[in-house]
Amino acid sequence: MKNTQILLKSRPNGMPLAENWHFNSQEIDEKSLSAGEFLIKTQFVSLDPAMRGWISDAKSYIAPVQIEEVMRASTAGEVISSQNADFPVGAKVVGMWGTQEYTISNGKGVSKVDTTHIPLSVYMGMLGGAGLTGYFGLLEVGKLKEGDTVLVSGAGGAVGMTVGQIAKIKGCKVVGIAGGKEKCDFVVNELGFDACIDYKSEDIKKMIRTHLPQGIDVYFDNVGGEILDIALAHIRRKARIVICGAISQYNNMQEMYAPKNYLSLLVNSASMEGFVIFDFAKDYTKGVIEMSKWILEGKLKYKEHFVKGLENFPNALQMLFKGENLGKLVLEI
Amino acid sequence: MKNTQILLKSRPNGMPLAENWHFNSQEIDEKSLSAGEFLIKTQFVSLDPAMRGWISDAKSYIAPVQIEEVMRASTAGEVISSQNADFPVGAKVVGMWGTQEYTISNGKGVSKVDTTHIPLSVYMGMLGGAGLTGYFGLLEVGKLKEGDTVLVSGAGGAVGMTVGQIAKIKGCKVVGIAGGKEKCDFVVNELGFDACIDYKSEDIKKMIRTHLPQGIDVYFDNVGGEILDIALAHIRRKARIVICGAISQYNNMQEMYAPKNYLSLLVNSASMEGFVIFDFAKDYTKGVIEMSKWILEGKLKYKEHFVKGLENFPNALQMLFKGENLGKLVLEI
Numbered sequence: 001m002k003n004t005q006i007l008l009k010s011r012p013n014g015m016p017l018a019e020n021w022h023f024n025s026q027e028i029d030e031k032s033l034s035a036g037e038f039l040i041k042t043q044f045v046s047l048d049p050a051m052r053g054w055i056s057d058a059k060s061y062i063a064p065v066q067i068e069e070v071m072r073a074s075t076a077g078e079v080i081s082s083q084n085a086d087f088p089v090g091a092k093v094v095g096m097w098g099t100q101e102y103t104i105s106n107g108k109g110v111s112k113v114d115t116t117h118i119p120l121s122v123y124m125g126m127l128g129g130a131g132l133t134g135y136f137g138l139l140e141v142g143k144l145k146e147g148d149t150v151l152v153s154g155a156g157g158a159v160g161m162t163v164g165q166i167a168k169i170k171g172c173k174v175v176g177i178a179g180g181k182e183k184c185d186f187v188v189n190e191l192g193f194d195a196c197i198d199y200k201s202e203d204i205k206k207m208i209r210t211h212l213p214q215g216i217d218v219y220f221d222n223v224g225g226e227i228l229d230i231a232l233a234h235i236r237r238k239a240r241i242v243i244c245g246a247i248s249q250y251n252n253m254q255e256m257y258a259p260k261n262y263l264s265l266l267v268n269s270a271s272m273e274g275f276v277i278f279d280f281a282k283d284y285t286k287g288v289i290e291m292s293k294w295i296l297e298g299k300l301k302y303k304e305h306f307v308k309g310l311e312n313f314p315n316a317l318q319m320l321f322k323g324e325n326l327g328k329l330v331l332e333i
Numbered sequence: 334m335k336n337t338q339i340l341l342k343s344r345p346n347g348m349p350l351a352e353n354w355h356f357n358s359q360e361i362d363e364k365s366l367s368a369g370e371f372l373i374k375t376q377f378v379s380l381d382p383a384m385r386g387w388i389s390d391a392k393s394y395i396a397p398v399q400i401e402e403v404m405r406a407s408t409a410g411e412v413i414s415s416q417n418a419d420f421p422v423g424a425k426v427v428g429m430w431g432t433q434e435y436t437i438s439n440g441k442g443v444s445k446v447d448t449t450h451i452p453l454s455v456y457m458g459m460l461g462g463a464g465l466t467g468y469f470g471l472l473e474v475g476k477l478k479e480g481d482t483v484l485v486s487g488a489g490g491a492v493g494m495t496v497g498q499i500a501k502i503k504g505c506k507v508v509g510i511a512g513g514k515e516k517c518d519f520v521v522n523e524l525g526f527d528a529c530i531d532y533k534s535e536d537i538k539k540m541i542r543t544h545l546p547q548g549i550d551v552y553f554d555n556v557g558g559e560i561l562d563i564a565l566a567h568i569r570r571k572a573r574i575v576i577c578g579a580i581s582q583y584n585n586m587q588e589m590y591a592p593k594n595y596l597s598l599l600v601n602s603a604s605m606e607g608f609v610i611f612d613f614a615k616d617y618t619k620g621v622i623e624m625s626k627w628i629l630e631g632k633l634k635y636k637e638h639f640v641k642g643l644e645n646f647p648n649a650l651q652m653l654f655k656g657e658n659l660g661k662l663v664l665e666i
Contacts, residue, residue, distance in 0.1 A: 053600075060600045224596070243599045258591035263557070266576045266607030267386075267393045273606075274599030 003028045005100035006071045006313050008055055014251045015321060016055065018314040022068070028102050030081045038082035040093055040103050040110070044121045045331040046074035047307075047316055048129060048158075049222075052250040061276045070098040071313075076113075076124040077333075087112065094123045099313055101333060117296060125158055125328035126295070126302040127288050129277055133244060134162030134220075135287045136280040139170075141273050142218045142242045146171040149212050151231055154222030155196055156183030157320075158328035159244060162291075163220045164193045165300050172218075175211045177204065177227060179323045186326060191301055199227065208234045218242065224249045225257040232261035235270050243274040251321055303327030336361045338433035339404045339646050341388055347584040348654060349388065351647040355401070361435050363414045371415035373426060373436050373443070377454045378664040379407035380640075380649055381462060381491075382555075385583040394609045403431040404646075409446075409457040410666075420445065427456045432646055434666060450629060458491055458661035459628070459635040460621050462610055466577060467495030467553075468620045469613040472503075474606050475551045475575045479504040482545050484564055487555030488529055489516030490653075491661035492577060495624075496553045497526045498633050505551075508544045510537065510560060512656045519659060524634055532560065541567045551575065557582045558590040565594035568603050576607035584654055636660030 002025050009022035030039050054072050057064045065072050075098065079091040087093065087107055095110035097103035113123045125131060137159070138144050150167040154160040155176025164187060167174045176187045176196040184196035197207040204227060208216070215236035221228050224246025231241065249256055265272060280287070294300035305325040307316040310333050319325050335358050342355035363372050387405050390397045398405050408431065412424040420426065420440055428443035430436035446456040458464060470492070471477050483500040487493040488509025497520060500507045509520045509529040517529035530540040537560060541549070548569035554561050557579025564574065582589055598605055613620070627633035638658040640649040643666050652658050 061602070243596070245599070246596055249596075256593045256596075258593040259595060260589045260591040262592055262595070262605070263576070263579055263582075263589075263607070265605060266578070266609070269394070269606075269608045269612050271604055271606035272595070272598060273602075273604035274596070275602045276599070279602050 001028045001030055001102070002026070003100055003102040004310055005098070006310065007068050008065050008071055010067065011055060011057060012251075014253045016052065016251075016314065016317055020055075021071070021314050023311070026100075028104065033081060033083045033104065036084050036106050037104055038079050038084045038087045038107070040077045040095075040097065040105055041080045042075050042077040042097070042101055042103070042333050044076040044124055045099050045310070045313070045333065046076075046124045046128065046130070047320055047329040047331055048074070049245055049247045049250065049320055050129075051317060052321070061278065070100055072096065073099045074124050074129050075099075076120045092120050094120075094128060099310070099331075101310060118292065121304055121328075121330050121332075122295070122302050125304060125330065126162060126300070127291055130158035130328055131162045131291055132280065132284055132287045133277045134159045135166060135291060136277065136283070137242050137244050137275060138163045138166055138218070138220060140280065141275045142220060142240045144170055144172065144218055148172045148217035149214060149236070150174045150218045150220065151177065151208065151212065151216045152220040152222070153177040153227050153231075154245070154247060155187045155193065156180075156323075156326050157222060160220070160222055161187065161191060161303060161327060162300070165191050166294075167218075168192050169294060169299055173212070175208070177223075183326055186303070190303070204230050205233075215239070220244060221246070223247050229257070229259045229261050232259055232264045235264055235268050237268050237270070239268055239270040241265075241270065241272040243272060247321065305329050306332045308332045334361045334363055334435070335359070336433055336435040337643055338431070339643065340401050341398050341404055343400065344388060344390060345584075347586045349385065349584075349647070349650055353388075354404070354647050356644070359433075361437065366414060366416045366437065369417050369439050370437055371412050371417045371420045371440070373410045373428075373430065373438055374413045375408050375410040375430070375434050375436070375666050377409040377457055378432050378643070378646070378666065379457045379461065379463070380653055380662040380664055381407070382578055382580045382583065382653055383462075384650060385654070394611065403433055405429065406432045407457050407462050408432075409453050425453045427453075427461060432643070434643060451625065454637055454661075454663050454665075455628075455635050458637060458663065459495055459633070460624055463491035463661055464495045464624055465613065465617055465620045466610045467492045468499060468624060469610065469616070470575050470577050470608060471496045471499055471551070471553060473613065474608045475553060475573045477503055477505065477551055481505045481550035482547060482569070483507045483551045483553065484510065484541065484545065484549045485553040485555070486510040486560050486564075487578070487580060488520045488526065489513075489656075489659050490555060493553070493555055494520065494524060494636060494660060495633070498524050499627075500551075501525050502627060502632055506545070508541070510556075516659055519636070523636070537563050538566075548572070553577060554579070556580050562590070562592045562594050565592055565597045568597055568601050570601050570603070572601055572603040574598075574603065574605040576605060580654065638662050639665045641665045
């Protein structure tokens with residue numbers, strides 16, 4: 001049996017290109033499973049902005065993907081052969097076995113999920129890394145309180161959508177920032193944000209003052225760059241800025257855009273705090289349970305953007321950095 | 334009786350110059366005190382970096398000093414005439430009556446202090462704004478824990494000296510950053526810092542790695558600029574950066590030096606938090622009591638740098654920004 005895998009061929013300089021990836025064909029013998037092992041057929045591969053960091057060799061919170069290593073990714077699939085009674089054939093599973101068609105697992109790092117009411121891919125998105133990032137980032141790092149005013153950038157992306165909807169559930173006023181009318185209309189009309197600023201066509205400063213005249217209590221930053229700097233200039237006393245990402249800067253090979261307005265933290269007695277989702281690993285279950293409940297109650301909506309075919313991985317990854325996805329970007333195998 | 338006052342004549346462009354101040358002579362009739370009033374003769378005026386912010390008209394945590402208004406300052410003095418039994422002649426008092434030789438007070442915002450064991454000027458320095466800034470900034474904003482590694486810039490100044498000594502009292506490893514051998518030798522030899530980096534003659538990055546090879550848990554920033562950026566690149570997981578000031582940037586009329594390495598907060602799940610001392614007003618007494626105890630036990634040393642004569646206010650203020658003071662800069666009237 002052939003297992004197509006995507007390996008990192010070389011580290012990108014700026015935007016990851018097709019030439020940075022190597023398609024490898026590996027032999028898998030499904031008859032050779034040892035006791036306790038099972039074979040998973042990948043159905044979905046999650047595409048996340050964090051991937052850009054994983055393929056850089058800069059020191060970070062996790063070791064970089066090595067050259068000729070299978071590209072790290074959150075994944076979801078089905079058990080198709082098994083020597084493990086806990087993971088029988090037909091079981092739906094999620095884990096991080098990387099960008100490949102198949103994997104043999106002994107169960108470590110793999111979880112079974114119940115797809116009766118919630119589709120498999122959602123366990124890898126809103127109930128996976130992206131959703132939990134929004135959940136813990138907003139509630140724990142951002143210390144959200146009822147009545148806060150919340151600004152979230154990347155509002156059309158998987159994390160931003162989760163953040164805005166949770167803030168609404170918690171009784172806050174929420175303004176998103178996204179690129180283009182389609183995304184802005186979606187988060188307002190479908191997800192219930194109070195407003196959304198189209199950074200491609202609107203004056204961000206002016207629109208922040210219009211929608212949040214009293215200033216920002218929590219700014220959830222997915223994009224970095226100038227938008228972070230503008231947000232800093234509009235925070236309220238004791239504001240919390242959550243540094244979740246900086247997608248505008250990940251492929252920037254020039255000098256990093258740095259937040260000139262950081263002294264706004266001083267005069268407003270405010271904070272700017274970074275985090276990675278692994279900080280909250282021991283509480284994942286709590287987050288999944290609460291978000292599942294909201295999903296089933298119809299309070300939290302997921303939106304997925306599927307791209308088909310493992311061969312489209314390089315292009316699909318670029319879509320994230322070009323802002324071409326609306327909702328969680330998922331590669332469907 | 335003549336009361337010489339220093340009024341703000343114009344807002345400085347960069348460094349505050351002599352031409353920005355106006356010496357005014359006001360008549361005070363000490364015979365005209367109403368019931369409850371008393372006359373204070375100023376003995377000390379505190380010179381603080383925050384003054385640069387107070388004379389700027391940028392939006393901040395406190396209203397700017399207005400043109401032709403007496404320059405705001407922390408002050409200490411003696412009651413020389415009184416119609417208030419709580420503030421008898423001879424009482425030593427501190428308050429914020431501004432840069433002038435005399436003031437008539439009704440007691441509001443003025444506190445009597447006991448100078449039996451601790452000199453009057455110290456109540457305006459280490460037991461006043463500067464010391465309390467270090468105390469609450471380090472312990473509350475910086476959430477200092479025993480065993481933390483602490484880096485403090487402006488180590489030769491009033492706040493930095495307090496921060497480093499309190500961190501030592503709390504069982505931490507402390508490295509200072511200061512300008513010149515005299516300041517560095519002082520904080521190490523007299524105040525017990527573990528090390529001090531002379532930013533004027535040493536490679537700051539290299540010396541941070543030498544003295545704190547495991548990285549920084551708490552960086553207490555008084556200076557901003559490139560030193561903040563270097564510190565960001567050397568923090569540990571869950572580090573806290575306390576934004577107390579940015580003296581290197583206060584007179585910078587070019588573009589602000591912005592921290593390019595702020596994403597270090599993300600990969601290290603770290604925070605950067607600003608504050609102003611007024612945030613802790615309800616706890617001042619607790620801070621003064623604990624620091625007084627440390628002073629009397631010889632664990633916390635104060636160092637003052639006196640400049641004599643109200644007429645020297647403009648030059649003395651510049652000394653702060655030129656880094657010419659060692660310890661708390663005080664104008665002695």
